[in-house]
Structures are given as structure tokens and as C-alpha cells.
Amino acid sequence: MAYDAAAERTVRSLVAAPPPRVAWPDAAKAVCILLVVLGHVTYLHVEESRWYAAAGAPPLWDLLDVVLRPVRMPLFFAVSGFFAARALTRPWRASVRGRVGQNLYLHVLWMLVGFGVALAVGIPTFMAPEHASGLPGAALTASTGLWYLYALAVYFVLARATRSWPAPVPTALAAALAVASFSGVLPGSGDTHSVLENLVWFLAGARFPEQVRRLSRRPRPLALLAVVVVLVAVLGAVRVLDLSRVPAAVLEIPTRAGAVVAGMLLAVLFVTWFPRAASPLLRLGRRTLPVYALHGLVLIVVQRPLAAVTEPLFGALPHPAQLLLVLVYPLVLTLAIAWCCLAAQTLAQRVGAGWLFALPTRRRSPALLVPPA
Secondary structure (H helix, E strand, O other), X not given: OOOOHHHHHHHHHHHHOOOOOOOXXXXXXHHHHHHHHHHHHHHHHHHHOHHHHHHOOOHHHHHHHHHHHHHHHHHHHHHHHHHHOHHHHOOHHHHHHHHHHHHHHHHHHHHHHHHHHHHHHOOOOOOOOOOHHHHHHHHHHOOOOXXXXXXXXXHHHHHHHOOOOOOHHHHHHHHHHXXXXXXXXXXXXXXXXXXXXXXXXXXXXXXXXXXXXXXXXXXXXHHHHXXXXXXXXXXXXXXXXXXXXXXXXXXXXXHHHHHHHHHHHHHHHHHHHOHHHHHHHHHHHOOHHHHHHHHHHHHHHHHHHHHHHHHHHHOOOOHHHHHHHHHHHHHHHHHHHHHXXXXXXXXXXXXXXXXXXXXXXXXXXXXXXXXXX
16 A cells, blocks of 8 residues: 555544643633623722712623622633643643743732832822832732632642542642631631632642533533522522521632532533634633723823723713713723723734733743754
8 A cells, every 4th residue: 555644644633632722611711801800890880970870870790790609710720720621630840831930920020010000100009008118018919809819829739739639629628728717717808718719629620620521511591590590599698588697708619619500511511502603702702811901090090091081971961871882981991991902912012012911931042952973
């Protein structure tokens, strides 16, 4: 039989090619980061927009925040853990730079950038402490809004260090840590507590990837409906019963677990049934870092100019029109800020400032690039 070099190359490329990227996690990450931005827009932009505050932020935003709080960051971390599952099997040297060093570098870098920008515009930001004396402590304790980057580094180290343990053991310990944090018995700021409370979801995604794959293999609309009904019933019962701190803290874990499952099922259903509508979300889901790192800075930079422009435009409108605007305006602003963040990353990469979004690599000496004789 004649040797077919082209066929052999094709076979080798198929064998060496990584498996195709699963779509639903990118859609889930995109929705989560947009919810993060939306939350900061609705609660921080009010301070400088008198017309927005006078119109009265509708109860919808408060209700949306309460309903989505159990899924927003837990689902984000569950997806991050799911993506990190394969890296846990590699040697430390092969993963520590990208999974640990880069996230710690970005955490400190963007905290310093945030501090400088806040100082320049005269508006405090959740991305950095107000005073320079607080920078070292914030870098070590993740007490700013950039805690997600810090948490990713710490979570990966813990997951990698406990990879030989049976998967339920570190996950259960992380759940107990989260309950202790929810109970208020541990010291620290709100952002530090967020680091303590979300380890369980990263470990769930990283240590149970096969279960996640089986659950997300196909759309399950009836399962999604059942989970949502149970979640609504539980959240309603919790609000009606007004439980004390400890029972409410214990309920946070199963409630958030159900919310994570519901988010996964909804993402799978959406990307399967509406692939064209999901396409922008998939692109955003692969580029959440610039949105997370930059959106707080964009918000404080445009906060006062936007207030100066919108006050004469919207302040004189009838109250019903203002109520409609406070429903639409945050959504438009959220999408605009996300677009600005992505555009800023693209510009940074074109002008050689890619180090703002990735740990710089050491350039090899030209002599090292010469193949050995």
C-alpha cells in the first residue's frame, strides 16, 4: 500500500488536537460577569446621578440582586474550577505560573492601577483601598473588589495540594468554611469573606468534572424547571420564616448549589436552542478578565461626566418616564462599560501593553533560539 504523507499528517493533527471547547461554560461566565457589572452600576452610579436617585431605584434591582446573589459568583467559580480540572493533573511547574503567578500578579497590578485612577479622579473605588497605607494589607488579604483574582490563585493551590484526597473531603471542608463565614464567626471584610465562601464551588467544578459533563451533556428543561421551583420555594420560605443567623448560614450551601445547577442547565439550554443569540455571550465568556479588571475604573471615570450630561436630559422628565429610564439605563450602561473594557484590552495589546492582562514572559536570548548542532 502506498505511503500517504498527507493522510498521516491529518491523523496526527486529529490525535494531537485538544478536544473542542464546551460552549455552555463561556455563556455562563459571560452572564455572570455582566451581572457583576450590573450590580456595581445600579449601586455605585446612583451616588452621582441625582435624577436616578430622585426617581427611586425600582424594587426590581434589589429583588434581582437577592435572587441572583446565590448564582452570580458561585457559578463563576464552579466554571473556573471546571476549566482548571485538567491542570490539577499536571506537575506544579507546568501550571503554577499561569494559574497562580498570573492571578496574583494581576490582583496586585490592578489594585495599584485602581488606587492611582481613584486618586486622580477623586472618587473612591472598590478596587483599591482609599489610602496607600492600606495597599499591603489589601494585597495579602484580598480585601478589595479584585478578590476574585486572588481567590483563583489560592483555590488552585489548595485544589492541587489536595488532589490525592477523595474529592468529597476537601469539598466538604470548604463547605464547612463557607458556613462559618456566613455565620459571621470569622473576622475580615466582606471581600475577604467572599474568598472564604466560594472555595467550595471552585472545588466542586475542579474535583467533579465528569459529573458536570454528564449533567451538561444535553438540555434538561424539566430538570431546570424543577430546580427553579424548589429554589423559589426555599428562598421564599427563608424570607418568611426570618431564620436566625446559623440556620440561614447552613441553608446557604444547598441553596447556592441549586442555583449553580440551575445556572448550568439554563446555559446549556440557551446555547443549544439559541446558538445564534448565544454567539456574543460565547465571545464575551472567553474574555471576562478585562471586564472584571477594568469595569470599576471605567465606572468611576465616567460617573461624574455622565451625571453632568444626564441630569439636564432626564431630570426634567415626568416621573413615569424616569421610572422607565431607571429600568433601562443600567442595562445600557452595563453593556457599554463591558464593550469599553474589551476595546481597552484590544488597544493595549496593539500598543504593546499586553502585560496589563497577562504576566509578562521572559524573552529568550537570541543565542538560546539557535538549534543545537
